[in-house]
Amino acid sequence: MVIEGGRGRGINVWDAFTHRYPELGVNAYRLSIAWSRIIPRGKRSRGINQDGINYYSGLIDALLARNITPFVTLFHWDLPQTLQDEYEGFLDRQVIEDFKNYADVCFEAFGGRVKNWITINQLFTVPTRGYALGTDAPGRCSPWVDKRCYGGNSSTEPYIVAHHQLLAHATVVDLYRKKYKGRYPDIMRQLVGSRLPNFTEAEARLVYRSYDFLGLNYYVTQYAQAIGPSPPGQLTAMTDSRAKLTSKDENGNAPGPPFDAKGTFYRPRGMLDVMEHFKNRYGNPLIYVTENGISTPGSESFDDSVADYKRIDYLCSHLCFLRKAIEEKKVNVKGYFAWSLGDNYEFCAGYTVRFGLSYVDFANLTADRDLKASGKWYKKFLQANTKDNENQGLLRSSLSFENEKLADA
Template structure:
């Protein structure tokens, strides 16, 4: 029952005008937008057996992509009261436990189609209002499906029981979707992490240990990945005395659905990597957004190398922390760098105690220097270089820390 007897068939025509609306958001300076997925727009009959509306999927993909292209993060509500009429007609919607599986299928479809870009989900919008307003007359008695005990306003319903049944099924539908997301999406992310390791690390260490590329690369890249001849495989296999390992930070990995667009070595990984997930940093943030202080990542990579690649001799040939191009009095007071090295050296010791064959550790770097890509905007050194004063060398506190640590051996 709508106060002015109107319908939402057109509403504000966001369906056709979303690009203009996103421009308005960007002009205002918004960085997030809350939206919902219309259940019947992607599942016209409410369930998978009734078919998937590809045009509906495409619409939401377009909206999400437009938001992201304009620096706006989508926050997506899965169910905002628009229950498909087919499910209401078939079994009275949320009055039946059958709704739980259909809601789960709807949520899973959303996760599958949009989850590579949507990282913030809400399962239900205002469940109290939905249960009370739709099944007990609620605050105003005008919510769908309009069931209650008062026959003056409701043809059917039982205000004494139905709101609680609906609330119960809402909770179970919510929990089922959350369980699905945590289990299935997490498994996909675990596989994404392994793919990232295979493409970024295994690409070069796997051939020198085993004589071929990782199977993950072979299966994804196919004929685009060159094949070693028998003689080449024999030449490559075992062609090392030690592994030089450079490590700076760890990343969360998330599974990415292939967009079907341009193919590259980056898209072959089918994973997005970031030091932040769901608002949580993987380690201690530093001056550079893509470098977190995360010593556990070094420990885990060393143990992984031992177990997967027959425990080769390893030298840590680079690890270090950058800070901004600070003036001298701030740059030499680098407690953060001391904490970084202390944590990472301890991580190496733990790995050695677990049998990893680490023989040495090199800090990056002795001197602040010219960095590929960053030029002089970042400083990794334990010795400060005064670029404005004849390249004068000034030891930072981290240099003193190394001196004291080495002398304490």
Template structure:
């Protein structure tokens, strides 16, 4: 098959000078994952199920019928994966801690899993030893199933205390090495998809959604879960600040906010430090592709290229962006999409031992030759100290859903009970097995050159029952300690997300998870546990990942766990109220966030000297036309859902066109269109609107279809991903030059993984995971491109 790099490297006015040097000195480039999507080892190392384990086992919930049980097997192969990151040249790795790997029953009272702590310590040490800075997400949607079962997870305010304890544990165990924490990954996504549409774990929605949800209320639960997510976030932040972090300015974790958002943030928040903790794109996991074809991710090259260009532009406009994390290092379990999509810059061969193969986007990252449009964009183009990392989340990466004392999360329930909800019917039971392969994965991160790794902790891996009273899973604690230690030992900063949508099923069952204000206390306890256990090494905490996504996806649309929505959605949800629940969930997410923040600030921040924030999904809104009312609508939309995960742009009427013309190339995922300029516009808007806050772009990436007909060589040639990162980094750099305070950028994702309701049908990783061959990792061209880009 003839392969052309023309699109990825064609000179144009936006990308002619894009490379590492286009960004300020110290700018961090990283890649991103999440525990369930990449770790695998779902039933190993003391981990108990998270909601994604449960969810992915529900027939029809995952597009390809898969799960994150094995995922990319990063639990066992983290060293390989860290090596991939190091080889690419990333400076950071954003990963999430599997709550149920650290606290299998979801709470301290259920016991701390020392194997889980050990795993994350090993991962963090491996990252640090390889010069990669860990960016750790505490919650990337993989709530311990025990908490879902006990009180409904984030439907209950009890989750706040459990999350606080979990966060406290993470701070305590890993905070000495992890200096960038993310409490929650995109709580909106978790709330919306898990409780409104039922697409994500725990798969709750109203009957009128027709999403085959067992129960839920799409009109009420998303709001409860959002509320409890915020309370859990606050609790995790509070415990970090109080116990571990020295007094410092507020940290805004801004995943994937590109130019206008960076500029807006600079204006609005007085130009804070920003890390882009996720940025990536997926493609469909097309099994008809040969490996060679699957590696040719030209669209991902284009996606990263354009987004980096936008970031570069924002930096040039003064935005203080310090780092960028590509999502994801590896193809992995992509939540309700299972393994039907691939986000990685490295291809994971799911049919051959999860072997990793670099896609074109990985290779171009590592060894891009000087050309007119890339000669001047590299690490030195970003400010000194800027963090580059990669990102993951526990349910998408870890696997080991039933191992290591982990309790089920709502995504376990959602994917296993409703496999039809996942595009390929898959789940995160194995995912990319990062639970067992974390050393391999840390090795990938280090080899790429990332400074940091953003990952989420599986709540139900630490607290299998979601709360301290259910016992702390020592195996889970050990796993995350091992991961964090591995990261730190390899010079990689852990950025830890406390909640990346995988609420313990026990909490969902007990009181409806984030539908109940009880979630705030359980989340606070969980966060407290994480801070206490990991905070000596983890210096960057994220309370909640994209709460808007969690609320809408889980409670309005029913596409995400817990899969709740109203009947009129016709999404086969078993319960929910799309008009009420997303707001309740959002409110409770805020309460949980506040509780997690409070406990951090009160108990840990002074001693651990870390930072804590929240990851918000960042959508740049473009007026549908130049009509005044469309411009006004765009402004209102930004004010309503200003968030912090940047993948694409939306027009205010939710089309992908402007004046009838598509805004950019479409990625494998239906929702993802490539519009790199949007990252600069969004960053600049954020600067203006919020007085230039500190921003970390915690996710940024592009996917390609998981085409099984491609040869390995073809699958690794992800030129589109290279172009994507290149252009986005260029615009990010511009935003920084414009004064936006972006401190870091995380590429989504380190590995192909379980991509939520798309399963393994697409690949987001900059490293290929061979799902057919032992989850072997192979650097895609984008990983190689990053490695070259990140060379110091």
């Protein structure tokens, strides 16, 4: 959940909401810090907003006082506009140093209390949606992709942005430790060629294994269909992989139940498959599931919204396969965060969808929050799990999971 805070305001619903975390039964909470709230003008040299520091400090203290471990994301797509105006943000290498300085401020202010940091949320989103498709800020793409884009090149800019994000991430991690050697995969260098930026030898050492854990956001399932190379004038990062993502296979079959009304679907077993992939390919790294959830229409009535049995089925089925990954496949998963605690403003979708375990009245944001059926179920689920030794299985539960939940959806 992205939380910004604000100077001079009274206690808001998010502050008051912290006392409900223990009631729900969670022992960890993931939040994102707004870069522009900590350093409004982007660069550390231009001043730090102490009010922003104080706000997040109070929130972290409130969590710790209730024995809730904070997991903090440094960048959730909210680049300060001043840096976008000044040098086009992540298109320029200057952003690496500015991100490092911003992270350093956060580490100095909160590092004594926050032990789990996530550098960049969903690293692929800004390059693809912001610079290849133009659907997200800053809205850049090639004119043949979308004439509404104010500028851009869908064949090169996504790689430059992703390149700088990787270096920004690695530079922040290097505040703690040194790296060895790394480079882009051979197949990626072969397909993208000269459009792919190069790491210097020092940068490659910096990037290699520049993580302590992997944060996995898992929502939907898609098929990959092989395609040929794009025409020279229509190169884009979205097709350089020689694959096209589709919601149904070549016979029109969906991988599982519908996720939303937009033609996307989910397959709970995919949670197990992707966990096994990480284990087998990357040496069983430490993993936290940092987002997993399903939306319902924001236009639903209160009664329909709180009777969210579809969400219970979604969470239950995914948690079952996560449990299977941990207990049977011995995948090194140590935590899980449902998205999200309460209904909130979703990027691009705004208030048109609801992901929360708690109901939020969008017309009256100061109103009390009501646990949905999914929130009550999740509370019981967590209470059942607290009776187990941590090393005996993160997700062992006394709740009844039907055998068909483990069937291939």
